Structure formats: C-alpha cells, structure tokens
C-alpha cells in the first residue's frame with residue numbers, strides 16, 4: 268500500500284512540501300543503516316488530536332542517538348514542539364508520526380562521526396497495522412526461524428535502521444508462510460518479541476512479558492500495558508519466558524504503537540487459550556482505548572494535545 272502522503276514534512280529545521288524532502292544517494296544511512304527513528308501515534312479525541320507518549324518516544328529517540336553516537340543539534344523539548352507543529356500544519360485528526368535522524372554524506376568510513384546529522388519528521392494517516400479486525404479477533408502468528416540479535420552484537424534497545432533488517436527477515440518469512448507476524452526468540456531460545464511488537468503471555472492469572480535482557484525494544488506501549496495491568500490489580504512479571512509457555516498460555520497478545528494491543532489467537536497453527544480474544548487482553552484494550560481516544564481521564568499523563 269502506498270504511503271498516504273501529507274502536505275508538509277519537517278526536514279533539518281524547516282517545514283517543506285512532501286515532494287521536496289529528498290536526499291542524495293551517497294548518504295551514509297542508506298549504505299550502512301546509520302539512522303535512528305521513532306513511531307508515534309496521534310489519536311483523535313473530543314478535544315482534537317492528541318499525541319500518545321510524546322515525551323517517552325522523544326526520549327527513546329535521543330537514547331537511540333546516544334547509542335549510535337549520533338549528535339543531534341536539538342533538545343528533546345524542541346523536537347516535541349516540531350512534532351506537535353507538524354501534526355497541526357498537516358491538519359490531521361489522527362496520524363502516525365515518524366521522526367528519523369540519520370548520518371548524511373561525507374564519508375564511506377564506518378566511523379562516520381564526521382558525517383553531518385540530518386533530522387526529519389513525517390506524518391501519515393495510517394489505520395490498523397495488523398489488519399482491520401485484528402484488534403477484536405486476534406492474529407495467527409508463527410515462531411520465526413530468525414532469532415533476535417544477541418546482546419553482544421547490536422544494541423537491541425536502540426530503534427535504529429540497521430536493527431530493522433532483522434525485523435524485515437522475521438516479517439517476510441511470516442508472510443511467506445501465510446502468517447500475519449512472526450515471534451522471534453532471543454539467541455538463548457527465550458521469547459523475545461515480534462518484528463515490530465512486544466509480547467505478553469497470560470498464564471493462570473499472571474501476566475508475563477520478556478525483560479529488556481531478552482533483546483527487546485523497550486516498547487512504550489509495553490510500558491502502558493504494564494501500568495494498566497498493575498493498576499487493574501493483576502500480578503505482572505517481567506522475566507525470561509520459555510517458548511513452551513506460549514502454547515499453554517490462556518492468552519497471548521502483542522503491544523506496539525502500530526499494533527496497539529492485538530490478541531494472538533494461534534501460534535504455529537496451535538490455538539492459544541480459547542482461540543479468541545481473552546478477558547485480560549480485552550480489559551487492557553478497553554482501558555487503553557478509553558484513555559487514548561479521550562473517553563476516560565488521562566490518569567497517567569500519556570497524552571499531549573496538539
């Protein structure tokens with residue numbers, strides 16, 4: 268599906284038309300994956316569009332820059348203002364927001380700290396990521412033959428362009444086998460995450476999710492789900508999870524900015540729980556969507572109104 272273009276893009280300090288935001292083929296990021304990015308959603312609320320987790324996403328972008336040793340000439344506060352202004356200018360009621368920071372043209376060296384840094388923000392009006400009925404009916408997924416990167420190879424907690432080749436392998440393999448998404452294990456065989464989602468398992472009333480040491484991206488929706496689950500009185504455990512636990516679980520679900528909270532109804536053609544959205548997943552969805560859609564008070568301060 269082609270990207271639903273917006274009118275304006277912010278690029279290196281200026282708001283310019285979508286078509287004008289071009290780069291040269293010699294940019295370092297294109298050759299070596301030396302970019303970092305974010306994925307953020309703005310939801311439509313009765314008070315107008317509101318960005319979900321703005322500060323957390325911008326902070327993670329700056330952490331990713333630090334890991335990649337990319338210097339950025341803006342403060343997090345300036346970046347937040349740019350994002351809000353772009354959503355306003357493009358007149359969105361809701362949208363997906365993609366900040367991207369990358370190394371430009373100067374050198375083909377692998378120590379490319381002499382390359383200039385470019386920064387841009389794009390917005391698109393994107394709907395449901397894993398399919399229109401995924402939120403209610405759940406998705407069929409497989410355990411990928413690809414593992415997540417070992418902690419001694421890449422910085423898994425960095426949202427950097429290069430890391431996403433691994434995610435692309437996982438996603439393409441899953442599609443080729445007729446699944447919506449793949450779940451990657453870490454190099455030790457413990458459950459890690461989906462190609463673009465964190466994963467949760469509900470087993471005998473306890474909610475489990477892999478820890479940061481299992482090569483996951485520290486998802487912001489993961490944090491929201493943990494906050495909601497604790498607030499609702501569930502016992503929550505962040506711990507290494509064997510693959511086996513998923514097949515005997517009562518419920519398994521994904522979280523992510525794009526995937527939101529999506530139930531998983533089967534893994535490797537094995538039905539999970541009842542084979543439809545479970546009660547814990549549903550309760551978390553209801554609480555989550557009520558807040559992000561502005562129907563319930565923003566008790567945890569997640570929203571920034573545009």
Ligand code: PMP
Pocket residue numbers: 306434460461462463464465483484485486487488489522523524525
């Ligand atoms: N893991 C990976 C690999 C991702 O790309 C994403 C999406 N950013 C997530 C997890 C979920 O993170 P978040 O909830 O912050 O979108």
